[in-house]
Amino acid sequence: xxxxxxxxxxxxxxxxxxxxxxxxxxxxxxxxxxxxxxxxxxxxxxxxxxxxxxxxxxxxxxxxxxxxxxxxxxxxxxxxxxxxxxxxxxxxxxxxxxxxxxxxxxxxxxxx
Amino acid sequence: xxxxxxxxxxxxxxxxxxxxxxxxxxxxxxxxxxxxxxxxxxxxxxxxxxxxxxxxxxxxxxxxxxxxxxxxxxxxxxxxxxxxxxxxxxxxxxxxxxxxxxxxxxxxxxxxxx
Numbered sequence: 001x002x003x004x005x006x007x008x009x010x011x012x013x014x015x016x017x018x019x020x021x022x023x024x025x026x027x028x029x030x031x032x033x034x035x036x037x038x039x040x041x042x043x044x045x046x047x048x049x050x051x052x053x054x055x056x057x058x059x060x061x062x063x064x065x066x067x068x069x070x071x072x073x074x075x076x077x078x079x080x081x082x083x084x085x086x087x088x089x090x091x092x093x094x095x096x097x098x099x100x101x102x103x104x105x106x107x108x109x110x111x112x
Numbered sequence: 113x114x115x116x117x118x119x120x121x122x123x124x125x126x127x128x129x130x131x132x133x134x135x136x137x138x139x140x141x142x143x144x145x146x147x148x149x150x151x152x153x154x155x156x157x158x159x160x161x162x163x164x165x166x167x168x169x170x171x172x173x174x175x176x177x178x179x180x181x182x183x184x185x186x187x188x189x190x191x192x193x194x195x196x197x198x199x200x201x202x203x204x205x206x207x208x209x210x211x212x213x214x215x216x217x218x219x220x221x222x223x224x225x226x
Contacts, residue, residue, distance in 0.1 A: 098207070101214055
C-alpha cells in the first residue's frame with residue numbers, strides 16, 4: 001500500500017539532546033513537508049522540500065533542521081536550540097506545492 | 113495579507129443534526145480549496161477538494177462543500193452528523209497550483225452529543 005510512515009509514534013528525550021524524526025513515503029511525490037501541532041493549535045509549517053537536495057524554511061524553522069538526500073525520505077532533527085520541542089509532529093507529501101497533501105500518522109515528541 | 117479563516121473554534125451538535133463548518137479566504141483569484149479531518153492523535157485525512165467546475169463538491173463520509181466566489185467561502189456541510197464525525201476539521205487553500213504551498217486554517221473542533 002502506498003502511503004507515508006512516521007516513526008516512532010511516541011518519542012521521549014531528555015532536555016538538551018538532539019532527536020531525529022523519521023518520515024518515509026512511497027507515493028513517488030516530489031514535495032514533502034514537516035508541520036508542528038500544539039494542543040488546540042492548527043498546523044505550523046517547519047520546513048518543506050520540493051525536490052531532492054533542496055528545502056526551504058517554513059514559518060517556525062528555528063531550532064530544527066532537515067535533509068532531503070532521497071526522494072522518499074525527509075527526516076527532521078529537533079535540536080537542543082528548540083526552546084519548546086514537546087509537540088505533535090506531522091509529515092506530509094504531495095505531487096506539487098499546491099496539490100493535495102497526504103499526511104503520515106504523526107510522532108508525539110516529549111522532552112523531559 | 114493572504115489568509116484562511118475558520119471563524120468557529122469549537123462547535124457542538126447533536127447526533128443526527130445538520131452541520132455547517134465555515135471557511136473564508138482572502139485571495140484575489142480562485143484558489144484551490146481543501147477540507148481535511150483529524151481524529152485525536154492521528155494524521156490528517158482529505159475529505160474533499162475543489163479545483164474548478166461544479167461549485168458543489170462531494171467528498172467522503174457523506175460530506176460536501178460549496179465554493180462561493182462572491183463570498184470567498186468554502187463551507188463544509190453534512191446533512192446528518194454521526195458520533196464518529198467528532199474530530200478536528202481543517203480548511204486549506206492553495207493560491208495557485210504548483211507555485212504556492214497549502215495554507216491551513218486554525219481548525220474547528222466538532223463535538224457530537226448523543
